Amino acid sequence: MINYLPRYLFNFVFFTLVQVLVLNNIQLSGFVNPYLYIIFIITLPFEIPGWLLLLFGFSSGMIIDIFSNTPGMHASATVFMSFVRPYVLRLFAPRDEYQPGTLPTMGYYGIGWFLRYSAILVFAHHLFLFFIEVFSVTHFFSTLVRVFTSMLLTILLIVIAQLFSQGKKQGR
Amino acid sequence: MVTIPLTTDFFTNNDSCMRDFIRFIIKYHFAILFLIIEVVSLLLVVNYNAYQRSTFLSSANAVTGGILKRYNTGSEYLMLREINEDLARENAYLRSRLPESYRASKDYFNMVHDSLNMQEYVYRSARVINNSTNRRFNYVTLNKGRLNGIEPEMGVISNKGAVGIVKNVSNHYATVISIINTRLKISAKLKESDFFGSLEWDGTSYQHVSLLDIPRHAKVNVGDLVVTSGYSSIFPEDIQLGSVESVKLDKGASFYRIKVKLSVDFKNLAFVEVIGHTSRDEQIKLEKETEDD
Known part of the structure; x- marks a missing residue:
């Protein structure tokens, strides 16, 4: 587990910076806001203890919050996503269970599995985030449209990021 | 085989209430911790809605402000052309207001030493170092703060029109609620x-x-x-x-x-002016006295 540390530290800093400096500044028609930074939570190792997962979720969300002046908004959404993660992992467990030494990434479990797994987590995060942001259900459908459009772009970015990091690992 | 840790069973025999309780906490520690952290984050969100933002968690904060400023010096290179055009336009406008560009008419010359007609508004220029347009509550961060004479509640304009109102200031930075913020x-x-x-x-x-x-x-x-x-x-x-x-x-x-x-394009905002009203305190004091009567 300790071997993962530098890699995840790099992931954390890198994706946070990409989010704050690049993605927060592109806005496509006001409806699409990709949030790539959650890829850090999505790809954490299987064995990570629950409390650590929640703390990571909280801190990564909070850092994005501090940069975008929205205390608590991203933090609550990423914590919710981290809470859902173990259940989603269990739901999509392959017949012979997850193998030790593997990570929940596209390289180990294939694009089909990864798309299903990340789509649910991204959906949980975006749904929570956009509804907390609006803080009411008056604009229910327009918010839902924002959730889905942003979700598509986020997943696309996550898959692209995965393709880039796949190079050094062996395929399935 | 990897088991995903969700629950842990440390105690199997339960003889006392306390032990039951501890066992309960250990068993459901994941859900309990989740609830605690979630409540904390939601409290942050709600507090933020109800009261002024704490300056610590905003981009008026020195650390994040510093990073954003550094980033901005880079990204501004890419916009130099537009910024130059804006500045040139503003120069032209200002030059057109110079006394030289008016026809001099010496027939009516009028000079009054009048202590009443003092300057009412003071303009300070500032640069936008952070800006958003895609949220419901959009803010702009400026590279000048209290030490440059900027105070909360000052108006902010660009050469195309009004931008917003200063909300928080730190020593070197200021955050502005922009017009496209549902709270303004x-x-x-x-x-x-x-x-x-x-x-x-x-x-x-x-x-x-x-x-x-x-x-x-x-x-x-x-x-x-x-x-x-x-x-x-x-x-x-x-x-x-x-x-x-x-x-x-x-x-x-x-x-x-x-x-x-x-009239202001919020996606293209670089230089702004902060308006100080020299006799604002006087006006507010007078209005308040009238209301209190």
Whole structure:
């Protein structure tokens, strides 16, 4: 587990910076806001203890919050996503269970599995985030449209990021 | 085989209440911790909605402000062309206001040493180092703060029109609530007819706001200019806000529904001016005394 540390530290800093400096500044028609930074939570190792997962979720969300002046908004959404993660992992467990030494990434479990797994987590995060942001259900459908459009772009970015990091690992 | 840790069973025999309780906590520690952290984050969100943001968690904070500033010096290179054009335009405008560009007429010459006609508004230029248009509550961060004479509640304008109102200041940075923030209302009027109302953003398009409270007997045409009313002591009178894009009058309603196209493009904001009102304290004090009577 300790071997993962530098890699995840790099992931954390890198994706946070990409989010704050690049993605927060592109806005496509006001409806699409990709949030790539959650890829850090999505790809954490299987064995990570629950409390650590929640703390990571909280801190990564909070850092994005501090940069975008929205205390608590991203933090609550990423914590919710981290809470859902173990259940989603269990739901999509392959017949012979997850193998030790593997990570929940596209390289180990294939694009089909990864798309299903990340789509649910991204959906949980975006749904929570956009509804907390609006803080009411008056604009229910327009918010839902924002959730889905942003979700598509986020997943696309996550898959692209995965393709880039796949190079050094062996395929399935 | 990897088991995903969710629950842990440390105690198997339960003889006392306390032990039961501890066992319960250990068993459900994941859910309990989740609830605690989630409640903390939601409290942050709610507090933020109810009270002023704590300066620590905003981009007026020195650390994040410093990083954003450094990033901005880089990204500004890419926009130099547009910024130059803006500055050139503003130069041309200012030059056109110079005494030399007016015809000198010496027939009527009038000089008064008047201590009453002091300067009322002071302008300080500042640079935008962070800006957003895609949220419901949009803020702008400026590279000047308290040490440069900027204080909360000062108006901020660009060469195209009003931008927002200063919210928090630290020593070197200031955050501004922009007009496209659903929390901000600005007192505005129609330049033609002087009817005044309040300008609000509905949170959808970053180029449009609504002008409310214009009574039905006013005459409103598409294309009319909307300017600040000067009632708030934050903005001087007649700072441009935008122009009327569409006018609607519901049956039986006593007020128009007016859609205004903003003159400032919030996606392209680099240099702004912060307006200080020299006698603002005096005005507010007087108004407060009158209200208290």
